[in-house]
Amino acid sequence: MEKLYVICGILALGLIVAFVFILSLSSKLNKMKKEQKKLEDEMGNESIEKLLIKSISKQENILQEISKIKFDIENLEEKQKHCFDKVEIVRYPASSEIGPKLSYSVGLTNEVDDALIITGLHYRQGLQVYYKQVKEGVPEIELSEEEKSVVRRNKADYVMGKK
Numbered sequence: 001m002e003k004l005y006v007i008c009g010i011l012a013l014g015l016i017v018a019f020v021f022i023l024s025l026s027s028k029l030n031k032m033k034k035e036q037k038k039l040e041d042e043m044g045n046e047s048i049e050k051l052l053i054k055s056i057s058k059q060e061n062i063l064q065e066i067s068k069i070k071f072d073i074e075n076l077e078e079k080q081k082h083c084f085d086k087v088e089i090v091r092y093p094a095s096s097e098i099g100p101k102l103s104y105s106v107g108l109t110n111e112v113d114d115a116l117i118i119t120g121l122h123y124r125q126g127l128q129v130y131y132k133q134v135k136e137g138v139p140e141i142e143l144s145e146e147e148k149s150v151v152r153r154n155k156a157d158y159v160m161g162k163k
Helices: 002-043 048-081 145-153
Strands: 086-092 103-109 115-123 126-135
Touching (some): 086 145
Antiparallel strands (some): 086 103, 115 126
8 A cells, every 4th residue: 555655656756847947938939929029020920931031142142242442442442543633743843043942843643653743833023834745654844853753752662751
């Protein structure tokens, strides 16, 4: 008879443990159902598969746009190399007759060593203005010392103090 009581006690204890375990699982299941309901409400009752397909499609579109933006940036960087982005001005007397420094040379340069030099020479009779071009570091017409200094000052070595 004692064995029967022991077996019934063990079974009762097992039922209590199983009941507690079932209550715990039921609580977790209810919590998951609430979370699932929230997720479905936010997603507009769409299936996860459809949402994944939409997400992958959006990601592919974003990657295509990033690729296009990179291409555009590379093109702009290449174009920018040919844009005049450095300016230097030197004033000097055109001749020993005129004391003040009324003559000038303006140099516009870019990264590929192209330059446009505008020079204005002031004499007693008036002002004479002309320009010279430099392509890839080679002037089409010989430059004066002042014009050379305008182009030299715009080079990166001069800016960095290396002269």
